[in-house]
Amino acid sequence: MPAGFRRLYKQSFTDIEKAAKAWQRLSEKARDGLSQHRKQVTGPLHKQGWKGEAADSGFYFMENIELRLSIVQIEAQAIARVLDTTKWRMEQAQTDLRNAVKTAEDNHYRVDDDGWVSAPASTDSIPRNDPDGQATLNVESSMLGEYRQWIQQALDDARTASDEGKRALSRLLGDILRDTNPAAMAETVRDIRASMGDLGIQDPQVPDDPKEAKEWWDALSREEREEMIALYPDIIGRTDGLPASVRNEANHLSLDQQLDIAQNDNTIDKSHSTDDYNQALNNLQKLKDRLDQSDGAPRGKELYLLKFDGFGDGKAVIAMGNPDTAAHTAVLVPGTDTTMDSVPGQVERISRLQNEALKRSNGESVSTIFWLDYDAPEKNLSVASDDRAQDAADDLRKFTGGVRAAQGDNRSHLTVIGHSYGSTTVGAAAAGGKGIGADDVIFVGSPGTTVANAGDLNMDRSHVWAGASHNDPIVNWASGLTLGTNPAEHVYGANVIEVGNGGHSSYFHDNTPGLYNQARIIVGQQPTSAEPWGPEYDPIMEVVPGL
Known part of the structure; x- marks a missing residue:
């Protein structure tokens, strides 16, 4: 008789x-506690510039608490998913x-209480030597086998589900939080990947198109969204079209994970060498240090990590x-020699x-x-090729x-600024495809x-702006060579x-006309104009090239 029939039924x-x-509620409580701790404890201390031996010891202890809260958030969410x-x-x-x-x-x-299937009672009286009766018995016997197999398959499926669930849960043990375990977050990543693998759970297939990604996210329940952030922070954090607050939360989790992996367990991803991980550790720590300084920042000054x-050389958005939710949004794309070392200056x-x-x-x-999601060229390559652009x-x-998809009906006035x-x-982005969807574009210090x-x-050309200092060596030496016309020229x-007349970085200095005028454009106001470089622009040249 089928084992476990009565129990499953x-x-x-x-x-x-x-x-x-x-477990889902525990995950949410840990997430909320982590957010409050960053905003109300470590954030204000970073902002006040707490330094010294006591500060180092205190931050080490408090950041360990935050790391543990992150682990509880992630592992509790994983347990909920397994269950x-x-x-x-x-x-x-x-x-x-x-x-x-x-x-x-x-x-x-007939199906008895133990799951045993018997032929219909009507077949009991069929003579065994009756040809027509024998045909009926053959049909009934065939169906009898099917029903028994169907029941057995259901029981086997239940047993498999139970065994796989037990194995997946066994990987999610609280002993990773022991005091002597410096690689707790790295172990969490490894354990969750294995646990999801035990159940055959694939990574979420998020649409690549930002609008479709937003629709996908909007269709998820609150619980499903919490699960996505906790279990797949790297995927959610890098997906264009999702809310900035969601990407920021996911990327902070992912940043903690990547730091721990680079420092303690870089065998998780064997496509990178030890030297690669050492460089990544240096880059990620610099990024985290700068983000930590803005924990607890006042409303409007908070930082959102949208990608990294x-x-x-490192990348960061x-x-x-x-x-x-902003009424006005500006995207600054930096140029030559911008690396993770440049994050504090770009912020x-x-x-x-x-x-x-x-x-x-x-x-x-x-x-x-600040958008550094590309490999900015080194100085010796800045005027050689537009390949990286x-x-x-x-x-x-x-x-x-x-950005537009995440804003939805709140269509912000969008300005995109390219420096160097x-x-x-x-x-290159604006000229290709359907453009970048900006209301205004500004070029400063352009080669x-x-x-x-x-x-x-x-x-519309009337919403394209250019500024170039006569003392900017990049404009003087590189414009018109291999990357195109100086956008500040008449033509x-x-x-x-x-x-103003500062150097290549002067466009962002305080109390300068370059900064003032970019700010005016960002909020949709008219900037002060300057005389274009070179011969006067003639629109006929667009119609009859070569004139």
Whole structure:
């Protein structure tokens, strides 16, 4: 007789459901505690500049608490997922079992309390030497075998679901939180990957298109969203189109994980060498240090980590203020020699842009974004080729499309700023596909934008702005060579703004016309103009090339 028939047939899964919800609540409590600790404890201490031996010891202790809260958030969410998945699969097996019994009984087969299926009572009186009766018996016997097999398969499925769930749960043990375990987060990542593998759970297939990604996210329940953030932070954090607050939370989890992996257990991803991981550890620690300084920042000055990559020179996309809700949003694309080492300086630049824009915004909110999601060239390559700009163009278009998708009905006034080789990248992105969807584009200190004039940027030329200092060596030596026309020249056809006569970085210095005018454009106001470089622009040249 089938083993476990009676138990599965009558099994209630209420206890498993309650347990899964309890673990889900624990995960949420840990997440909330982590957020409050960062905003109310470590954040203010970082902001006040607490330094010294006592500070180092205190931060080490408090950051260990935060790491443990992260681990509880992640592991509790994983346990909830394992319980939910096991419950669902066993319920499916139970449904199959009950359907098998019902179908058999509807066809007059007998199923006893132990799950044994017998032929209908009507066949008991059929003579064995009756040819017609024998045919009937053969049919009944065949169906008898099918019903028995159906019941056995349901029981086997339930047993498999139970065994796989038990194995998956056994990996998620609290002993990773022991005091002597420096690789707790790395072990958590490894354990969860193995646990999900035990159940055959695949990574979420998030749409690549930002609009479709937003629709996918909006369709998830609150519990499903919490699960995605906790179990797949690397995927959620890098997905354009999702809310900035969601990406920020996911990326902070992922950053902690990547730091621990790089420092303690870099065998998880064997595609990188030890040297690669050492460089990544250095990059990621610099990123974390800068983000820590803004924990607990006042409303509008908080940083949102929208994307990062520690390998190589490092990549980072950071917003100051929430771009999803801002009335005005500016994206700054930096240029030559920008690496993870440059993050503090780039954050300072977007802060200055935001400060000046807020002075002119009539109370409306402003978010500024530092976008380094490409491999910016080294100085010796800055005027040689537009290859890196072209390689980055699609990613920049996708990012600005994601900003628009995440904003939804709150269509912010969007300005994209390209500085140095960043202007080459912005130009390549704007000229390709359907453009970057910006209301205004600003080029400052540009060696060229890959196009001959502003009419090639898939937008109204009257909203293309350019500024170039006569003391900027990049503009003087690189424009017009291999990356295209200087956008501040007459022939380009952009609006030329006053920027002063500083050096290549002066466009973002306080109390300069370059910073003031960029801020005016960001909030939709008219900047002060300057005389374009070179011969006067002639629009006929666009119609009859060569004139």
